[in-house]
Amino acid sequence: MATTEGALIASVNRGMKTLREAGEVTTKIFFDGMARAPVFKFKSIRDAHDFVKWVYSSMEKIREVAESTTSHGKLKDVQVFSLANNVWLRLVFETGDAMGMNMATLASEEVCRYIEENFRGAKCIAVSGNMCSDKKQSMINSVFGRGKTVSAEITIPKEVVEKDLHTTAEQIHEVNLRKNWLGSARAGNIFQFNAHFANIIAAIFLATGQDMAQVVESSSGYTWTEVRDGDLYVSVTLTSLEVGTVGGGTRLPTQREALSIMGVEGSGNPPGANAKKFAEIIAAAVLAGELNLLAALANKELGRAHKRLGRNIKA
Amino acid sequence: MATTEGALIASVNRGMKTLREAGEVTTKIFFDGMARAPVFKFKSIRDAHDFVKWVYSSMEKIREVAESTTSHGKLKDVQVFSLANNVWLRLVFETGDAMGMNMATLASEEVCRYIEENFRGAKCIAVSGNMCSDKKQSMINSVFGRGKTVSAEITIPKEVVEKDLHTTAEQIHEVNLRKNWLGSARAGNIFQFNAHFANIIAAIFLATGQDMAQVVESSSGYTWTEVRDGDLYVSVTLTSLEVGTVGGGTRLPTQREALSIMGVEGSGNPPGANAKKFAEIIAAAVLAGELNLLAALANKELGRAHKRLGRNIKA
Amino acid sequence: MATTEGALIASVNRGMKTLREAGEVTTKIFFDGMARAPVFKFKSIRDAHDFVKWVYSSMEKIREVAESTTSHGKLKDVQVFSLANNVWLRLVFETGDAMGMNMATLASEEVCRYIEENFRGAKCIAVSGNMCSDKKQSMINSVFGRGKTVSAEITIPKEVVEKDLHTTAEQIHEVNLRKNWLGSARAGNIFQFNAHFANIIAAIFLATGQDMAQVVESSSGYTWTEVRDGDLYVSVTLTSLEVGTVGGGTRLPTQREALSIMGVEGSGNPPGANAKKFAEIIAAAVLAGELNLLAALANKELGRAHKRLGRNIKA
């Protein structure tokens, strides 16, 4: 993790220590795919409607055109949306260990060219029509996922909560509900029912050569807790975590080394395995960071931690 | 700007060149203030209702308590929200040239202590109750602002649009409407009716020692265009740009130097002047980046630019 | 239309008159389906993940179970979402001329029973897990549609705009952009980039025996305008219009008569044809209402209209 915030490292470390004592973190990937969504303009809704029908009947050809631009990308899905005389195709790709935006953009440009040549009256206004949605928190990403949708969970025995975190499962659950759920709902933080996913995501992205602007949507997600006979069940769900272990900034030496230490550098076997494992590691780190901040708020240590470690944990 | 994305630097540079040829960029700050929002729990809505009345009648004392923790921070506003038996106080501070989260948190902790001691039955569940909202895109930040709310604008003569950007005002306006407005509305990108604010924000934040996790809400905002007799009016509005020129990562040598080159390093005269000027510079850079990407989409140069500069501009 | 607001009738009538003079309104249905989304709880994300896989492999059986409860309903789609250890199945049904909530609920209850009996550890917490979403404005309904997604459009010649509406295409377009798009974005009206869909929907729902609580999400949608050589292109898109021509309040004599006058009373041939035609009629009426209010705002007649007709058109 790369950060200028001393307390953040300490926060994740303490959380990690608690997770180790509590047992094993489970992580699961529920979705994997990178999206690009060109927008097409038509003269009328009549033409837009005809186009939608044409798209559904041309899926095989669209797939062929899209995949002609890439050796390992696969077109998984084409999602179709309209608003007045505009139609968006949200093209979703499997991109292996790459984060995949380049691959998705090049393939989408080819699809745009094909459509303009083969459907009279379709005009591609932008290869990115903002329904992708890249570098934006978005309901569309939350609903469908973008990059990886990944969850992590653990149940922490009552004794560990008390000894390590100096609080109780009940108190942490209460902080989670009133801060992360009621507070976020009341504020309209509609994609982030969490405490500080962004802190952990930003630090890991910086250390591993990810696209820093994608911290925006990669920080979307939910923290969920339950009290189970005095033990604490805690879970995080990240809806659109966009990461890669090949390409872009991962090629720089220090960043490459950071990935290597985690055992996820370069191409995985099978392809995509490294990026998936990396996403699961991030989810576990986010779980540690959430747990520790909720505990700190529950036991009001936050104020003291600031003074000792020189800077605030903010969220 | 610090980025691994070659095309992004080129994008902002080309945009900047166009702005220089077009004339002067106007920038205006519409709001300045840093917020922290503790959440208090009560036994009943009756108690919560009494508390709200007590808060309104105790404003002077709350201000005094808050400001006792800081030599230059000022409490500007206390915004009050309730949901069932919970009440949030969104405490808004003037924080001079500092981004201000530390100051706001320490002051808020003191307010929490004062309230728990002076209003029977108030329990502070968390000094951050997620209505702040820190490191989260949020309607509350969009409505009220957090950090700076800043706009930048320019009118680009028809000839400059055509010669420099190889397109027309009409085409750029059309891309802006169908991509940034219709696309964002349809996708539920509800805080980002823009193309790629996040790219420019992330690169500048990295270069100048800002908090990278605050790229999230700092990227919120709107791009607006008009065609004026063939000329292009283009404007950006950033609702919650959180920046400082003192404290945190701005103390590191390289980052300090980057601020110094822009003439905004350290404390301003009067206090706050440097942070405000810095926010205006960022708004102008964001304007350049938006202009250039919209133009590239309008004239379909995007594909060619990728290949030439080695990587995609993503948004 | 049933309303106590005199100006509203006049508004839609004037809009209708303009549409008639301008030519033919085009309407198109882009989606048709009614959704119900039970939520299931699991012990762990591991179990939730297993369940998701099981659902995908059990689709044929789920369809069979769902359709066993209804003679004409068809299960169109099963959409799967998870958050921590919870999974929602959004079951989407074709329901012919009925609005379809009863049918969808009964079928969903049967699916819940089947799942609890056949997947160990699945507990159905509620047959409606709020991802349906019934009687709520919702991104999920906006993205996928619920009931009908329907658009209507017309191009109004410059002369008709001037003679009938006493304004210009340019002025109406400007009101639409600054009020319905910028205003709604700034306010967080994220499902209603429109002026007053709700007025027209409520009046027609009341007159025709629809469920008045479904005015909420049925009023979601977008108004889009373009200036085309001085003519006005205007279009409305309703994302989740929930209507039926059989069942519920449509059986009452007055309401039945209202449907009959429009030629859409009772079952259509083929089944569903009447409900679709009814949705298209509503879209055309909404188009008329939007057009007239935008024109009234553009030419500032609104104030005078109030005084003449005794009550405000509100939106």
Added chain:
Amino acid sequence: MATTEGALIASVNRGMKTLREAGEVTTKIFFDGMARAPVFKFKSIRDAHDFVKWVYSSMEKIREVAESTTSHGKLKDVQVFSLANNVWLRLVFETGDAMGMNMATLASEEVCRYIEENFRGAKCIAVSGNMCSDKKQSMINSVFGRGKTVSAEITIPKEVVEKDLHTTAEQIHEVNLRKNWLGSARAGNIFQFNAHFANIIAAIFLATGQDMAQVVESSSGYTWTEVRDGDLYVSVTLTSLEVGTVGGGTRLPTQREALSIMGVEGSGNPPGANAKKFAEIIAAAVLAGELNLLAALANKELGRAHKRLGRNIKA
């Protein structure tokens, strides 16, 4: 209550019976005010910025102008928002026992006239700039309130929950969390963390002559539950309930009678008292409806209730 849904009446009645056995419902009003928000266009953000300063320095005059149009309305607040070269003034009025839209619109039109005459370059594009927001669910209404913001609560003894509702506090709390909070967050029902406020609101609005299109935003709000030593604490918060006891449809005989039975017909003493009391009665009815539906889901009676009462309770 007026509805064609038999089960709904039964639902609220059963909830009411439970509330009566449990003790007294507490209700509290946290906000009261009706808003109208004209949008003004300027040539530049420079002019918009000057205008904002002018507005803050002209508050007394604006108040005088606004209040000149009404004998009992008071201007409570002027909220100022900008986006590019556009400025909205959200004018908030005390409107006594009237719902208040007419009063607010007439006063706002007068303010628009005054501003266009007194601030060179201000052009009022629409007296309603969609930041009001009328007949739209909206973050601005949720944050600031519109109409009344009202909460209701009760604690139901364990024995009553078991005897009357045939379930437990724990089970109802679990349904509320997983359906109304997790489900709504996951679906993007961002203004309605509730089960079926809309059902109760629509039925009461219809019976009492309220504006049926305002069911949309009046249904916004939150249901919150807690388990307290086996007892059930349950609370509803309606953020923007728009009701009146004078004017509009309340003048019709049947509707007037319905208000009269509740003891809130016509003008209150002091003015506004009847509308406030009416809002509190609605909040209590909504509490009853939520309680009953959550209980029905918790004990899975819903299916049986349908068959007995002839139609589904939908939400």
